[in-house]
Amino acid sequence: MDKMYKLILVEDDNSLGYLLSEYLGMKGFNVTWAKDASEAMLKTKTNVFDLAILDVMLPDMDGFELSQKIKAINAELPFIFLTARSLKIDVLKGFSLGAVDYLKKPIDEEELVVRINALLSRLVSDAGHEDQVSQYEIGDYVLNMDNFELNYKGKPIKLTGKEFDLLALLAKNKNQLCTHKEILTTVWDKNDYFNKKSLNVFISHLRKHLGQDPKLSIVNVSRRGFMLRVEET
Template sequence: MDKKYKLILVEDDSSLGYLLSEYLGMKNFNVVWAKTAEEAIVKTKSNAFDLAILDVMLPDMDGFELSQKIKGINPELPFLFLTARSLKIDVLKGFSLGAVDYLKKPIDEEELVVRINALLSRLSTSEEEEEHASEYYMGDYTLNMDNFELRYKNELIKLTGKEFDLLALLAKNQNQLCTHKEILTTIWDKNDYFNKKSLNVFVSHLRKHLAKDKRLSIVNVNRRGFMLRVEE
């Protein structure tokens, strides 16, 4: 595995939590273990994870409710459930809430690793296909990923490197929220106060660059992040 994926494991059973975190660490995953839902929420706010593994039965909140709170923090974070409950209704509920997989206890560590690798491989393939797009169209603007150019009709608009990277991320996800954390960790490599202030400055620059087409706007969404809104 080339990339070392970062996982959050939420499991209140100390023996199982320790076993899984150690085993996954041996398999080249970077694992952060949380024993409660509250601890998981705190860690999700301060870390960029690739996958969340959630126990359904937690002491302070069930895994179903926790998954929705995590989605509120990072809507793009995929998650799977671990549970001792085998009722079909629980499995269906998990998938209806957006789970990408569901494993029943007792957990087979090797099967868990196979499932995780399959999920992350599928998600990475999907992301790579999006990233390989050579151009993004936004109203009368075109963003060329090969030439690092923004054009309004036939007019070339000069962008700095950071401006281009930010607009490319927003364009790939147009009409969808890009959270502050996602933007800062992707472009600045660090989610902190000073980079967040810098982000606001770059957003102001891009708004000016895109002002020639009134169908485009960069919207601040409930202080959670930004969205490039493209009206038809």
């Protein structure tokens, strides 16, 4: 991570707040921890953050209302909800308010970091803050983003549009987990059972296309997603 991203974490549970702020700090993020909505509002007014992580259940205001007040201060600040509530209506409400992700407690710290990295990478890319990558080197392969072509030692390999989009996402995040949700919403624009079945088929196709380089593998991380693993030589 070249840039140290600034996060605001709003969590009233002292143990969880301390754990997450320390863990995210160890992973290279600059974390500001607020223990209630009032403190979060004050810090948002006096600091510029790249991402807000909001607990839904706060003592002075719920996270949904807080997210709208924060958006009034900084309309461009993306936010993730953390909640112990698992009702579908709450999840849908979170996304309807503009959340970029929604994680249910108990929080898996590693998954949270993966989600944050993926979201920030996508948001920065979408905003045009990074130069467009013209190609990805994947072992002995090159994925050319200009002509939508995969090459193995100079020889072109024909990919379908979905195969190319899927490989581009995995290549962009090589050696990092891409969750099922991230892949399906990015490549298929919809996270559902039928597209998840299609994803497994496309992963099999890509494994065959990349099979000429033993340093490469697409790893299935059980019930979480896939990772394009590239062994360094």
